[in-house]
Amino acid sequence: MPEPLSGTRVVDLSKILAGPYVTMSLADLGADVIKVEHPDGGDPTRGWGPPFQGPDATYFLAANRNKRSVTLDLKSPEGQEAAHRLIATADVVVENFRPGSSLARSFDHRELSERYPRLVVLHISAFGESGPLRDEPGYDMVAQAAAGLMSLTGEPDGPPVRAGYAMGDLGAALFGIIGVTSALVERERTGRGQYVTTSLYESLLALHANWATGYFATGERPVRLGSGHPSLVPYQAYPADDGHFVIAVGNDAQFRELSAVLGHPEWADDPRFATNRDRVDNRRALNTELDAVLAGAGVAHWCGLLKAAGVPVTPIRTLDEVYDCPQTEALGIVQKADHPVVGPLRQVAFPVNFGGERPPVRTAPPTLGQHSQDVLAELGYDEAEIARLLHPQGD
Template identity: 40%
Template sequence: MLRQSLEGIKVVDFSQIGAGPTCSMYLGDLGADVVKIEPATGDVGRMLGPPWVDETESAVFVGFNRNKRSIVLDLKSETGLQIARRLISTADVVVESFRPGVMSRFALDYESVRESNPRIVYCSVSAYGSTGDYASKAGVDGILQAASGLMMLLGDNGDAPSKVQAPIVDVSTGYIATIAVLSQLFKRHRTGIGGYLDVSLFASALAIQQSSITGFLGDKALPTRTGSAAPYSAPNEAFQASDGWVMVAAYLGDRWSRLCNILGLPRLIDDPRFVTSSLRVVNRSAMRAELSAAFMAQRCAHWLALFDANDILCSKVCTYEDVMENPALQHMGLIATMETEDGRTFRVPGFPVNSRESQATPHRPPPSLGQHTAEILGELGYTAIEVERLMNEGVTKS
């Protein structure tokens, strides 16, 4: 099973909030043992909300931290650092998201730890990379949406800057970091040597804008903000029906002709302004004016049924209530259900690849702060008396 593919791989995770935890979560989904190191106050993500899950847990933390074990360590103490080094010496992967330089001050950076563990795959996640003039500059998802130009693609011309409300830069950075870690593990399998991975939110934010940035580099024209519309094809956008919005993509082949006939607008098929997708992009305002009045005449369900029957790509612009009723979501098992030891239930988007198979193995719920401290220390050889002493000294807690 896919969920067993990384069995035997141990990940030590120093990251917080979104990007790094996304990476370590997916490694955990693939079967790795992920040990999450937290300060006494916990991952900052635990404090972010609302929204809350079960009235007490941050949706940010719950959404990014399944399949992990939590240990609390005071990295400002020498004993806490010794425990961290001991953990890393037994690990295959380190994921960290401190500002560049912090791990060096702890002597937990790649150059330090590879001396005792040359097989370590070490992934640093930062805002602007670990070197260069911006290395020390901090940033979070929204800041990088702004710095990368992504905000200037969103909304319509004349609108205030807008951001994707889902943390798209964090999540895409986590995906890229996961790919990088898996690639380095594969290389290690061949060479026996680990390596260092420098993953940044800035680079990831640029990577998700491939076509827009490529277009700018080609003609130096700033992209036009087009709301729901794809800037490179038309019609490929949302239209308002009498009871909601319908997203339609009818720009290839004879879909434009079929769309015009369904809407009762056959005269537009050979209109010289609209005979190709490129011309429809150039004349989008006129095209929208023609189509919008027709869409308003019927409900979403009416149009969706006709479009589906005529192979026109379409969807209702869905609320989350609609999404939860989608047969594809149900069929693929895309919502994972996890139950804590005290009987609470969390539901989150699950592993997006081969999800039906993945659902066959229960997910480990996101850990409470320090939930596995004693267990992890015991695995490192600490006795129960030593664990109690460490807790009394404030080095750790459960």
């Protein structure tokens, strides 16, 4: 059972998606992750539904498996004292407190680093640690708009569109995971932790990749291309007579095969289409020709012919088709964990294998405060102290 981070303790003070996705991934890799939530409702995504499965929204269930949940009021002296007891046992703290908030002040990274010199602290924000937008709050769509992703997404003659995935949150999460694991490796050399930061905005800029270098080279504002690619043609979704499918031609030899299969070998010698550079320059003309031919048969017909010729092609699957797909089943990436309320709960497991084995989904996402008693007892609180922490006078 691969658990490369076994023996590592992570205190998760974050909420919503980016931070919790970091800590879930660390938990998938074997870390003991303790999620600290407010007693009144916990992580807001517990209520981000429908759909719900059991007491919690499926949004919460997507980013919180393999963790233990403890409820503490971090704005109270007693809650802060308990949190510090917990942090004293930790290797990593992950938080996304809004800059300038009372919680950001109470758990300032400089004080944490001085008090716990081996601690790695990851802070995730909307716009980064400096600049005029530093103190701005922001959800994923705000970051997608501000960082240009929405300007690149959608049809050329349509409005800007939010990417279907929360790419700002998930991008920040993935870079955050890299930052945390790198800091842990460096700590093995130096004996000291450090403060690691990333943001939705910075992560989306990094994911611009070829869009950025293209803009730097030309100074031209990119335009939306629908499913098209700025540097390859044909490389997009095309309509057949019963649906859409994707053709992804990566070189001129593949285009020659495509042209032959579609009954137009002359396209490969047409000066408008002979090289990829020509095809990019004449994108509209080539797509007009392709649309006319492909409308004559169905998705399965074209995918079968083109795949046999070595042209990369696939139907565009819906999620029901994806999770019924033999490829998905063969990978063993969909696993089940027993949830205390709903029973077996399906989850998409960690997408990296170690020595041919995938880290398992060990436990379902916790119910709110499910592990408060156990964790607080581990920290040395007796039953009476635990009762006072979890049920202050007046509650």
